[in-house]
Amino acid sequence: MEAHRDIETLIGMMARLPGLGPRSARRAVLHLVKKRDTQLLPLARLLEEVGRTIRTCLNCGNLSTGDICGICDAPKRANGQVCVVEDVADLWAMERAHVFEGRYHVLGGTLSPLDDVGPDDLAIPKLRDRIAAEDIREVILALNATVDGQTTAHYVAKELSSTGVSISGLAQGVPIGGELDYLDDGTLRAALSSRKPF
Numbered sequence: 001m002e003a004h005r006d007i008e009t010l011i012g013m014m015a016r017l018p019g020l021g022p023r024s025a026r027r028a029v030l031h032l033v034k035k036r037d038t039q040l041l042p043l044a045r046l047l048e049e050v051g052r053t054i055r056t057c058l059n060c061g062n063l064s065t066g067d068i069c070g071i072c073d074a075p076k077r078a079n080g081q082v083c084v085v086e087d088v089a090d091l092w093a094m095e096r097a098h099v100f101e102g103r104y105h106v107l108g109g110t111l112s113p114l115d116d117v118g119p120d121d122l123a124i125p126k127l128r129d130r131i132a133a134e135d136i137r138e139v140i141l142a143l144n145a146t147v148d149g150q151t152t153a154h155y156v157a158k159e160l161s162s163t164g165v166s167i168s169g170l171a172q173g174v175p176i177g178g179e180l181d182y183l184d185d186g187t188l189r190a191a192l193s194s195r196k197p198f
Helices: 002-015 022-034 036-053 088-097 124-133 147-163 185-193
Strands: 081-085 103-106 138-141 166-169
Touching: 002 022, 022 036, 081 088, 081 124, 088 103, 088 185, 103 124, 124 147, 138 147, 147 166
Parallel strands: 081 103, 081 138, 138 166
Antiparallel strands: none
16 A cells, blocks of 8 residues: 555645646656656666756756856857747757857746746846956847746846847747747748847
8 A cells, every 4th residue: 555655645746747737747757657667777776867967057947967068158148149938948949940159048037927936046147247247249039938028127237238148039930929949940940040129
């Protein structure tokens, strides 16, 4: 009976993951238990390893095994452009599409009064600091085309207006209500190449 309780606890934890409900989590856990030696135990070891070694990049907010991620550490990426995204999933979506060759800045969310997320909860001051420190000439606001995303983009643009940096946003290709992580590479490429002044 104790094993059953542990499995139910695992199912409950898995069900909290994005895209998994209670039924999907139950199927996944039962599959893993059946394949204990080839899938469950290696997955458990890998989760523990990732939990110990993965850090947030001190510069941009990406995930890395070191204090500074490979993108921030690459001299060729210091081209004067910074692409501002909501979260790491959006950064990875841009990287998958191979459409941007500069550096990134992860805000860590969007302004959302309903979720009690205000300007102090986002990495906006750090972005201002990076503009001077890294000789940034253009900030590309690649935030989701949602109400919260666009509200955040306008707020960031206003906050950066006194820096003299060029500010642009993604243009066509990103549907209203769309999220970057779900867009295909061609749509991202079109949106980035036809960006417009903010």
